[in-house]
Amino acid sequence: MQPTSPAQYAAATERRTPDVEVVRPGVWSLPLPLPRRAGMESTLCTVYVGDDGGVTVIDPGWDAGDNRARLLSLLARTGRSIADVRLIVATHLHIDHLGLAPWIHQESGARMALHPLDAETLLHPPETTPDDALFDRWGVPRDERHDFRPAIRASFPELDTGALMPLEGGDVIEHSGSRLTVLHTPGHTRGSVCLVDAGNGLIITGDHVLPIVRPGLALGGDEHADPIADYLTSLASRPTTTSRSCQRTSTASAVSGNGGATSHRTTGSAAKRSRCYSTGFPRRPCGASPSG
Template identity: 45%
Template sequence: MTSIAEGVWVVELPLPHRGVVETTNCYLLADDAGGVHLVDPGWDTPDNHARLEAGLTDAGFALDDVRSVTATHLHPDHLGLGSRLRSERGVPVALHRLEHEALTRPLYPEPDETIARWGIPADFVDEVRANVLPRSQPPGLAADVVLEDGDLLPLPGRAVRVVHTPGHTVGSICLHDESAALLMTGDHVLPIVNPGLGLGGFLPDDDPLGLALDSYARMAAYDDAEVLPGHGVRFHGVATRATQIADRHRRRGAEIAALVDADPGASVWQIASRVNWTGGWEALVGFLRLSALSQTEMHLRHLARRGTLGK
């Protein structure tokens, strides 16, 4: 547990698997009524439950003092342990309205149709299916408090405002602690990792990339705040970092557009396999390959919506 500001702490909670990130930052916010509120309480594992309890103790609280959980988005490395506190202790969980609605929808509702649409070669179908199937059912979670852009969280003595930043998921939010000049960004803006987009809740006609670019532009209004990301170290300069991420997506879009121009009939798989991914296509296995395919299709839809494919 690390103290960040008056009444604000962070507890690092490990993910149960190694990947691009290895821990989630769970933020503890004290209120003026003797309670404490959690933001992004990590993956639901016995070890994380123990780590959270120890962190609360170090901050002068117990699990019985937890008054609410707010998740920046619906992924289990941010919401999971919150659902356990909800079911075991009745702690209310807050999500953006669109994220709450997305809990009833799977990420890939038609797994076989998705695999066929992407043009997965026969030798790789089993690998892709193994990662699609767990995401082809609704998460089965729930929220008690539904948030909208501009809402203030019910934290006595603190002014923490919701900033809707769709892109990573449809209902992703940042939380601006106006009283402490802090901005909790979830997976919207991370200090080093470039977060994936379109990873939950979007409908077929949505444009996750276009929405994300608008969300990155919103960060300019919060450039004076210290950034508390969902993963990684705290930093300043959210506007610059958000612009870097947005520009990277624009470059990726231009790369994919050029690949389509060179081979208009190529499948999503064929295009994705030719993209210059960090570390190379062959290094992407399991969820990382699934993410690359999803990102490629997302870019193709964005380019098609803008009418720039084949030009």
């Protein structure tokens, strides 16, 4: 294993926020600090800057601190402004991945693409903590339930329903010169997705796989019937619409929503621990099994 972004990996392990990085030409990784209570230092927002002048913002982080200014600074650095944002994409419903979306929508008019299952939870948040019957159904050990209960109570930002657009598995997003194929990967939440950018050799994984911590499961409300089975199945998922182009690519970089970057060559999804895992997938573009 080798970090493909040593700076980001070091920052993740040292619990500090890294600098902005160029992932590919026109693709930027923008760290956005979290409130201290969040337990991690920052999330990673991916910004596509198209040759046509348009901007796509993926996983805009928590609307806290100077995060608005950080995004505006990056846009200015690329010769763009908030008005140039044409699309917002959230890999899942958590506030540290779409907290800035309402503000971006207000400033630019851009809609936010989100999987319908997470949109449903976002618009109708759960009001009660799951009970022991639910934990029994999920197979949560009784001696670990005291840790699980606080985690299930997520906070969701308010977003106008008119600002949402559905994002289904198999959809292809063509925006600002980019082409992203949506892969539905439930587990972390019911509507979690990954985005496959075959042209750039990238897989944007959100919180489906993370660099230095395990992704939590069933963190999107109590409607998730079997989050562990869903997650394991998700690790074997592959995008049918881009499989041929991905098969011609010997390696890809997995761009996660939190943490640093680690290089790992494999024939499955296995160890996508990173903003930039170098993940070989001659046959399985988005993976096979967890690496542990």
